[in-house]
Amino acid sequence: MDFELDEAHREIQRMVRQFCEEEVKPHARRWDEAGTFPREVVAKLGELGVMGISVPEEYGGAGMDSLAVAVAVEEVAKVDGSLALTVASHNGLGSSQIRYFGSEVQKRRWLVPLARGEKLAAWGLTEAGSGSDAAAMRTAAVRKGDGWVLNGSKMFITQGTVGDVFVVLARTDPAKAQKGITAFVLEKGMKGFSQRAIHGKLGMRSSDTAELVMEDVVVPDENRIGETNQGFANTLSILDRGRITIGALAVGLGQGALEAARDYAKERQAFGKAIAEFQAIAFMLADMATEIAAARLLVHRAAALADAGKRFGQEASMGKLFASEAAMRATTKAIQIHGGYGYTREFPVERHFRDAKLCEIGEGTSEVQRLVIARSILR
Numbered sequence: 130m131d132f133e134l135d136e137a138h139r140e141i142q143r144m145v146r147q148f149c150e151e152e153v154k155p156h157a158r159r160w161d162e163a164g165t166f167p168r169e170v171v172a173k174l175g176e177l178g179v180m181g182i183s184v185p186e187e188y189g190g191a192g193m194d195s196l197a198v199a200v201a202v203e204e205v206a207k208v209d210g211s212l213a214l215t216v217a218s219h220n221g222l223g224s225s226q227i228r229y230f231g232s233e234v235q236k237r238r239w240l241v242p243l244a245r246g247e248k249l250a251a252w253g254l255t256e257a258g259s260g261s262d263a264a265a266m267r268t269a270a271v272r273k274g275d276g277w278v279l280n281g282s283k284m285f286i287t288q289g290t291v292g293d294v295f296v297v298l299a300r301t302d303p304a305k306a307q308k309g310i311t312a313f314v315l316e317k318g319m320k321g322f323s324q325r326a327i328h329g330k331l332g333m334r335s336s337d338t339a340e341l342v343m344e345d346v347v348v349p350d351e352n353r354i355g356e357t358n359q360g361f362a363n364t365l366s367i368l369d370r371g372r373i374t375i376g377a378l379a380v381g382l383g384q385g386a387l388e389a390a391r392d393y394a395k396e397r398q399a400f401g402k403a404i405a406e407f408q409a410i411a412f413m414l415a416d417m418a419t420e421i422a423a424a425r426l427l428v429h430r431a432a433a434l435a436d437a438g439k440r441f442g443q444e445a446s447m448g449k450l451f452a453s454e455a456a457m458r459a460t461t462k463a464i465q466i467h468g469g470y471g472y473t474r475e476f477p478v479e480r481h482f483r484d485a486k487l488c489e490i491g492e493g494t495s496e497v498q499r500l501v502i503a504r505s506i507l508r
Contacts, residue, residue: 132426138200141193145179145204157209160335161480164328166291167335171215175246179205180219184228188236189244195370195432199377203425206381207388208477210484211336213381217374218287219243223250225370226296226312230355230363239294239314251292253283253341254364261497263298264307264361268343270299276349277301277313282342289339290324293317297341298360305358312360314352321346332483369442370435371492372449376428379452379488383421386456386463386481390414393476394466410466417459424452443505450498453488460485 134142152170160167174180182198184190191197198220206213224243227235227250242248259265268281279299286295295315302309315322321344330338355363391414394405404410427448434441460482464471471478489495 134196134200137193138197141182141197142200142204144177145201146207148174148177149205149208153205153212154208157212157335158474158477158480160209161211162334162474164334166215166337167212168291170212171249172246174216179216180246180249181224181244182220184224184240184244188228189241194436195373196429196436199373199428199432202374202377203381203384206378206484207385209335210378210382210481210487211333213378214287214333214336214484214487215249217378218252218371219250221371221374222252222367223288223292223294223296225367226252226354226363227294227314229366230312234351235314235354243294248293249288249291251286251288251295251341252367253286253295253297255283255285257282257284257340261494263364264310266298266300266310268297268299269303270301270311270313270348272301273347276347277353279313279315279343279346279348282340284340285327286339286341288337289341290326291337295322295341296354297343298364301360302358307361309358310361310364311357312354312363313348314354315343315346315348319346319348331486332480333487334483365442368493369445372445372498373428373431373435373441375488375492376424376431376445376448376452379449379456379485380421380425380428382481382485382488383417383424383452383456383459386460386478386485387414387417387421389476389478389481390417390463390466393470404466413462413466417462420451420455421459424448424455427451443502446493446498446501446505449488449492450495450502453485454495456485456488457482 178191179201181190182193186192202213202217205216227240243250256266270277270279297313297315301311323342325340327338394410395403397404431441431444431448463478
């Protein structure tokens with residue numbers, strides 16, 4: 130059992146870390162305050178291969194694995210949770226559905242430009258009335274001639290207005306409930322397909338979030354991903370992989386908060402010495418470091434199992450659950466260590482705190498993760 134990254138994974142860690150220090154860290158606060166999606170930086174990440182890390186080289190990707198994705202997402206999240214969410218969702222959701230369940234023709238058509246970062250992927254599952262109860266979706270696809278007609282809407286979709294390729298889940302046989310759902314690819318510009326940006330978010334403010342609206346959108350059958358009525362079963366597999374990336378995002382946010390709090394505690398003076406020398410502060414840092422290390426191991430274990438072709442659903446939920454809650458505890462402690470300054474935007478821990486909250490909600494809430502884990506151990 131080896132707990133160290135091999136050279137290939139350390140290399141991508143170094144590459145992404147250096148890129149983020151130079152291209153992301155100086156601008157993250159400004160992007161957050163303005164709610165600006167950093168298109169140019171995302172394009173540069175595509176040129177580095179970060180937007181298709183685990184996609185095979187024959188489809189334009191870097192040909193690495195799930196662990197490499199987790200390592201890269203963590204490094205980005207240390208300095209900017211919003212950008213990390215873009216990397217995580219692009220790699221773990223929309224692109225993945227096409228990669229694992231698309232045909233060869235579909236992979237050549239959509240996966241190649243997605244892996245190269247030439248286009249961005251979005252994934253439409255959540256609706257206004259169906260969050261945790263995903264199978265209660267109302268978006269419908271009705272067969273018509275050689276294609277389908279889609280009507281409905283999706284809510285809180287990452288890359289919703291900046292995306293180019295949208296994997297959307299819709300009911301194709303309402304009588305079969307979750308066994309009557311199919312995945313389709315929609316492209317920006319299709320008649321009747323529109324996107325509405327969602328503003329005013331607590332965190333992840335420079336990550337693009339939107340509502341997708343489909344009004345009699347005609348979709349050719351060649352845009353159907355996988356077999357008819359098998360979309361939800363495939364979706365559960367995609368969610369498991371997405372939970373690894375969100376777990377890694379949470380680890381990165383916690384690590385970034387820890388490093389910021391440690392540096393501040395070593396510099397801030399009180400009663401004639403650095404506050405890091407006070408046991409109350411030192412113990413907070415110790416707790417943060419311990420929980421983040423444990424979260425990272427859980428996330429990496431899930432990634433390793435996925436890469437080995439073994440079952441990893443329970444482990445992905447464990448990693449995502451623990452990492453997201455550990456990130457909230459770590460960012461809360463980081464603000465406490467900063468005192469009044471931590472409550473302002475002058476220091477990054479305030480942004481880390483706001484961003485971390487999404488990790489307890491997106492890709493399945495903490496409550497859903499506990500349900501998944503409980504069902505697995507009671508099976």
